[in-house]
Amino acid sequence: MSLKINNxxxxxxxxxxxxxxNIQFNQGExxxxxxxxxxxxxxxxxxxIGLPNNSTHIDTNMALITLNDKNxxxxxxxxxxKKMGLMLQEYEYNFPSTVxxxxxxxxxxxxxxxxxxxxxxxxxxxxxxxxxxLKNFYQREVNTLSGGEKRRLNLATLLTQNPDYYLLDExxxxxxxxxxxxxxxxxxxxxxxxxxxxxxxxxxxxxxxxYCDHMLLLFDNGQWLSGKTTDILNKDNLGRLYNxxxxxxxxxxxxxxxxxxx
Amino acid sequence: MKLKNHxxxxxxxxxxxxxxxxIFALLTGSGHxxxxxxISLFNGTASPLxxxxxxxxxxxxxxxxxxxxxxxxxxxxxxxxxxxxxLADPYVLGVSGGSALAALLAMLMGVNTxxxxxxxxxxALVSIFLVFSFAHSKGCWTISRLLLTGIILASGWGALISxxxxxxxxxxxxxxxxxxxxxxxxxxxxxxxxxxxxxGFVFAMxxxxxxxxxxxxxxxxxxxxxNTKRLRGYIFFLSSLLTAGAITLAGSIGFVGLVIPxxxxxxxxxxxxxxxxxxxxxxxALLIIADTLARTVLxxxxxxxxxxxxxxxxxxxxxxxxxxx
Numbered sequence: 235m236s237l238k239i240n241n242x243x244x245x246x247x248x249x250x251x252x253x254x255x256n257i258q259f260n261q262g263e264x265x266x267x268x269x270x271x272x273x274x275x276x277x278x279x280x281x282x283i284g285l286p287n288n289s290t291h292i293d294t295n296m297a298l299i300t301l302n303d304k305n306x307x308x309x310x311x312x313x314x315x316k317k318m319g320l321m322l323q324e325y326e327y328n329f330p331s332t333v334x335x336x337x338x339x340x341x342x343x344x345x346x347x348x349x350x351x352x353x354x355x356x357x358x359x360x361x362x363x364x365x366x367x368l369k370n371f372y373q374r375e376v377n378t379l380s381g382g383e384k385r386r387l388n389l390a391t392l393l394t395q396n397p398d399y400y401l402l403d404e405x406x407x408x409x410x411x412x413x414x415x416x417x418x419x420x421x422x423x424x425x426x427x428x429x430x431x432x433x434x435x436x437x438x439x440x441x442x443x444x445y446c447d448h449m450l451l452l453f454d455n456g457q458w459l460s461g462k463t464t465d466i467l468n469k470d471n472l473g474r475l476y477n478x479x480x481x482x483x484x485x486x487x488x489x490x491x492x493x494x495x496x
Numbered sequence: 497m498k499l500k501n502h503x504x505x506x507x508x509x510x511x512x513x514x515x516x517x518x519i520f521a522l523l524t525g526s527g528h529x530x531x532x533x534x535i536s537l538f539n540g541t542a543s544p545l546x547x548x549x550x551x552x553x554x555x556x557x558x559x560x561x562x563x564x565x566x567x568x569x570x571x572x573x574x575x576x577x578x579x580x581x582x583l584a585d586p587y588v589l590g591v592s593g594g595s596a597l598a599a600l601l602a603m604l605m606g607v608n609t610x611x612x613x614x615x616x617x618x619x620a621l622v623s624i625f626l627v628f629s630f631a632h633s634k635g636c637w638t639i640s641r642l643l644l645t646g647i648i649l650a651s652g653w654g655a656l657i658s659x660x661x662x663x664x665x666x667x668x669x670x671x672x673x674x675x676x677x678x679x680x681x682x683x684x685x686x687x688x689x690x691x692x693x694x695x696g697f698v699f700a701m702x703x704x705x706x707x708x709x710x711x712x713x714x715x716x717x718x719x720x721x722x723n724t725k726r727l728r729g730y731i732f733f734l735s736s737l738l739t740a741g742a743i744t745l746a747g748s749i750g751f752v753g754l755v756i757p758x759x760x761x762x763x764x765x766x767x768x769x770x771x772x773x774x775x776x777x778x779x780x781a782l783l784i785i786a787d788t789l790a791r792t793v794l795x796x797x798x799x800x801x802x803x804x805x806x807x808x809x810x811x812x813x814x815x816x817x818x819x820x821x
Contacts, residue, residue: 285718315721322715328582329711329766339709343721347702350769395720 236260237318237399237431238300239282243293243456246277250456257450257460259399262428264421266446266463267435270476273452275435276323279401282433283320284309301399315343319397321388323404323435327376334372336387337363340394362393365420367413381408389417400425402434406441414438418445439480439491443467451475467491503770506763510777514562517784521558522550524788526795560680560745561787561801562780563689565752567742569779570693570700572753573772574735577707578728579642582761585754586739589646593653594623595743600660600672609685617740623649624736678749678802680787692741696734697776703730704768711766749802751809752779759812 237259244251251274259265267275277290282299284306286292299306301317319340327336337359338351345351351359363369366386371379379387385408392400400421406414422445425432436442442449442463449466451459453475459466469482472491483490523529527549536542537550571586578584586592598619602612627649631642661672674681700707706727710717714724742749756779757771764770783801786808790801 280715283719285715311718311723312721315719318719320715320719322713325712325716326580327712328580330761331766335708335765335767336712339712339720342705342709345705401719 235302235398237282238298238303240298240300242281242297242299244274244278244281244286245291245293245456246274246287246289249274251277252452252458253456255458259431259433261398261431262425263448264425264432264446265434265448265450266442267433267450267452268437268439268442268475269452270454273454275452276403278452279320279403279433279435282306283318283401284311284314285320312343315395315397317397318399318401319392319395320401321392321403321405323407325384325388331376332372333363333368333374333376333379333387334359336376337390337394340391340396343395358396359390359394362390362396363387365393366390366417382410382413385409386413386417396430398430400430400432400434402432404435404437406436406438414441421445439467439472440489443489443491503764503767503774507770507774507777510774510781513781514777514784517562517781517788518558521561521784521788522554524792525549525554556686557680557787557791558784559686560684560689561783563686563693564680564742564746564749565756565779565781565783566776567689567693567696567738567745568749568753568783569756569775570696570772571735571738571742573757573768573775574700574707574731574738575753576757577710577768578731578735580711580713581643582758583754584643585751586735586742587650587748587750587753588643589624589627590650590653591620591623591627591736591739592743592748593650593657594626595620595740596676596748597653597656597660598622599675599744599747600657600664603668603672603675604660604664613685613688613740613744616744617737620736620740620743623653624732628732674800675747676802677800678747678805679800680746681791681798684745686745689741689745692737693776696738696741697772699730699734700772701769703727704772707731707768708766746783747800747802749783750806751813752783752805755809755812756782 239255239257242255243253244255267278269275277286280286281290281292301309306314334356338355340362341351341355341358345355360372363372366389368383368386368390371383376384376387385405389405406417409417418441421432424430434446446463449460449463451466451471459471469480469491472480476493479494481492481494483492519534523531523534529546529550533542533546537546568586575584575586575589576582595616596619599612599616602615627642627646631645657676661669664672706717706722709720709722710724710727717724757775760771760774760778764774783805786804787801790799790804793799
């Protein structure tokens with residue numbers, strides 16, 4: 235099982251997001267995508283799962299995103315949903331639903347048309363909610379949750395879907411610093427079983443350094459850099475990425491990147 | 497006990513409410529029937545006057561009210577999913593305005609009921625198509641843009657409806673006005689409406705789980721395996737069909753399509769597998785009761801049922817809106 239991007243050139247309106255991008259995402263890997271605001275991280279993520287918005291232009295000349303050597307756009311959506319899942323940057327939901335119902339929508343691709351969720355599905359959703367720390371929230375209304383709790387719920391929905399590839403758009407925003415570590419550890423543990431892989435848009439280089447084993451940096455002009463985190467995440471590359479000098483601090487356990495006012 | 501966890505109990509209660517509504521409608525009116533007289537109707541011992549009163553006047557009218565209420569409620573549920581907004585109804589987007597205009601033009605030309613039904617349906621389709629093609633330009637469209645387009649278009653239909661009323665001969669205007677306010681006093685064929693209701697209900701139920709997910713947005717729904725473009729097409733087609741069915745049967749009855757789904761959601765939540773049947777039953781029952789009141793409160797003067805539903809619906813809606821803040 236592998237997810238490959240071959241020769242992908244992507245642009246939105248006049249803005250070039252990436253030129254001739256080539257990457258192979260393998261199971262067991264946890265990728266981080268970084269770049270300045272508006273560089274096209276979300277668009278890239280949504281294109282990888284075959285859902286580019288209408289104004290995204292894909293240069294179709296040789297460009298191919300493949301899952302197990304089959305073109306993403308050739309999949310039926312319901313089949314793709316069993317293999318790839320997406321956690322969006324934000325959700326807007328205005329209707330009364332319980333937390334358990336919201337997590338259960340992750341089972342949709344696995345349930346036949348006329349079938350209802352059975353006990354096994356409910357067990358999976360409950361386990362996912364427990365994992366993200368929403369154990370006592372099953373019957374709570376979604377709209378009464380705080381920002382951080384909503385974020386946990388969104389992840390629980392994806393955990394309930396439990397696809398082979400997790401595409402995560404800023405999964406830890408709104409979370410407190412301890413919760414950020416909990417959630418990222420949870421994901422890292424999951425991917426380290428070597429059965430699944432993760433691709434995450436993230437802004438914090440320190441969290442990326444700590445949890446991601448591979449990185450993709452998207453520069454402003456469509457250029458990109460990818461590879462092992464230890465090779466890619468350094469003060470030079472980050473300085474180029476954000477166009478701002480970056481300090482690198484090391485102690486015995488951690489590496490920190492701190493931006494400096496120029 | 498929370499009803500939300502026992503939706504089947506709620507559905508059973510609603511079935512009894514519908515039956516009660518029918519009994520109320522059959523008994524009440526200019527000639528009051530006792531319940532014994534009602535029973536005698538069904539074992540064939542009633543007087544011929546009562547026979548024709550109930551079977552030729554009250555029963556068809558109650559059946560029409562039920563169908564109109566159920567159609568509007570399901571259409572409202574679908575429109576709220578399409579706009580991802582619990583405050584949407586078929587009328588907000590001007591769908592019924594287009595339908596009404598076409599129906600009035602048909603009435604002006606004096607065509608038969610079949611053509612009236614057809615043109616009302618076509619009007620609804622044209623209207624909903626216009627809204628979407630204007631709101632959806634160059635691939636970028638937002639729900640607020642959609643709503644704005646719908647509201648503008650609705651006021652456009654309103655102007656054209658006024659125009660048709662102005663140029664219509666006086667003897668047709670009374671009927672047209674009643675039609676516009678929503679009225680069940682005319683004898684219209686029931687079978688097509690029940691066919692639309694049955695088809696629409698079954699179709700809506702087959703996509704009901706997908707509707708739950710579409711409420712989370714197109715990208716999320718897409719990533720969970722739903723072909724959102726096709727699903728939106730279905731919702732679009734279904735809601736216009738149901739609205740057209742309701743409007744040809746009963747004219748522009750207001751607020752049922754908005755208030756009923758909202759009310760039911762407050763009681764049993766948003767799962768469309770329950771929401772759709774419950775809204776249909778509740779809308780049907782309430783419209784039977786409202787119509788029976790409409791023909792009796794000021795008897796012998798009849799009120800258009802739409803006036804009554806609006807009188808109930810407006811305060812209820814304002815209350816719900818206030819509560820939701």
